[in-house]
Amino acid sequence: MSNSNRLRIAIQKSGRLSKDCQALLKQLGVKLNLREQRLIAHSTNMPIDVLRVRDDDIPGLVMDGVCDLGIVGENVLEEAQAERLRNEQCAEVNKLAKLDFGFCRLALAWPQELGQQDKDWFNGKRIATTYPEILKQYLKRENIDASVVMLTGSVEVAPRAGLADAICDLVSTGATLEANGLMQGDTILESNACLIQNAALTDQSKLALIDKLMPRLKGVKQAKE
Ligand code: PRT
Ligand code: ZN
Numbered sequence: 001m002s003n004s005n006r007l008r009i010a011i012q013k014s015g016r017l018s019k020d021c022q023a024l025l026k027q028l029g030v031k032l033n034l035r036e037q038r039l040i041a042h043s044t045n046m047p048i049d050v051l052r053v054r055d056d057d058i059p060g061l062v063m064d065g066v067c068d069l070g071i072v073g074e075n076v077l078e079e080a081q082a083e084r085l086r087n088e089q090c091a092e093v094n095k096l097a098k099l100d101f102g103f104c105r106l107a108l109a110w111p112q113e114l115g116q117q118d119k120d121w122f123n124g125k126r127i128a129t130t131y132p133e134i135l136k137q138y139l140k141r142e143n144i145d146a147s148v149v150m151l152t153g154s155v156e157v158a159p160r161a162g163l164a165d166a167i168c169d170l171v172s173t174g175a176t177l178e179a180n181g182l183m184q185g186d187t188i189l190e191s192n193a194c195l196i197q198n199a200a201l202t203d204q205s206k207l208a209l210i211d212k213l214m215p216r217l218k219g220v221k222q223a224k225e
Contacts, residue, residue: 006047007206010061010070013052017193020101021071025050027220028213047209056080058196063090065198068206073102074191075131075170082133092199096210097217100224102193106131108185109177110166111159117185122146122166128158129168131189138168138188156180 011021022034031045034052041050051067058072059080070093077093084091108127110117119142128149129135135148149164156176158164168188171177177184195217201207 004049005203005205006042006049007069007209008049008051008067010051010053010058010067010072012055012058012071015055017055017071017073017102018052020099020193024071024099024101024217024220028216030213047205059093060084062093062196062198065200068198068201068203069096069210070196071099071193072196073104074098074194075104075106075134075189077194077196078189078191079131079133082137086133093196094199095194096197096214097195097221099193099195100221102191104170104172104191105187106134106168106189106191107171107187108166108168109156109171109182110185112181112183114183116183119144119186125165126163127166127168128155128164130155131168134189135168156182 009025012018022032025032029045030043030048032041032043032050034041039052041052043049051061053061055072055076058070059077061067062070063084081091108122122144123146125146126149127135127146128151130150130152132148132150139146139148149158151158151163155167155169157180158167159182160180167182171184174184197210
């Protein structure tokens with residue numbers, strides 16, 4: 001659906017995935033002039049444009065065909081897919097590869113002073129999260145009757161601020177949970193960055209270019225192993 005004949009790839013502009021995305025494109029041989037703070041960077045050696053956006057916008061841009069490819073955390077992808085399905089919008093993408101960066105887990109946590117708790121404890125509790133759809137699916141699956149408080153940031157302070165009893169947030173080293181006196185519980189989702197493609201892409205020259213890049217991607221992954 002993208003009207004450009006250049007392959008459009010959406011990556012995170014600035015954040016935890018940006019450097020790895022830029023390094024990956026470089027390893028794939030895509031030359032870019034990223035110095036300028038522009039939304040679009042044109043490749044100088046391939047018919048590729050890189051769109052630099054907020055990570056939350058990437059699934060929608062690829063699902064709607066505004067971009068042909070995107071690199072995004074599976075956490076953000078799954079949340080966007082669940083939200084779109086609930087709104088009866090197109091949520092389909094082809095996951096071309098799981099990438100070896102951006103690893104984290106979406107886990108439950110609660111104030112340490114409460115000690116170890118089992119799943120039943122969550123009944124009747126409020127859980128703050130930035131991932132309401134993934135959390136609701138988990139609660140349904142586990143038959144837990146808790147309410148979900150949506151926060152777009154600072155989720156880890158919610159219990160202390162009296163906004164929630166527990167949280168469901170991304171964890172990498174665990175330092176943030178510890179610094180906020182929280183104890184980590186069940187992992188709801190394990191996530192890596194992944195490469196996604198618009199499911200309706202039919203442009204033969206773009207598909208041929210993707211076919212050319214994919215073995216390079218495999219080569220990069222093997223070289224790291
Ligand atoms: O501005 P934009 O919307 O693009 O960026 P953002 O602020 O929404 O996202 P960003 O850059 O923080 O993260 C982008 C992606 O990186 C996430 O969607 C995940 O897929 C992945 N990722 C990997 C993480 C983490 N590790 C991570 N540790 N995303 C966030 N965190 C946060 C977490 O929310 C918590 O606040 O880091 C804190 C916990 O880290 P530890 O090491 O203390 O456990
Ligand atoms: Zn974001």
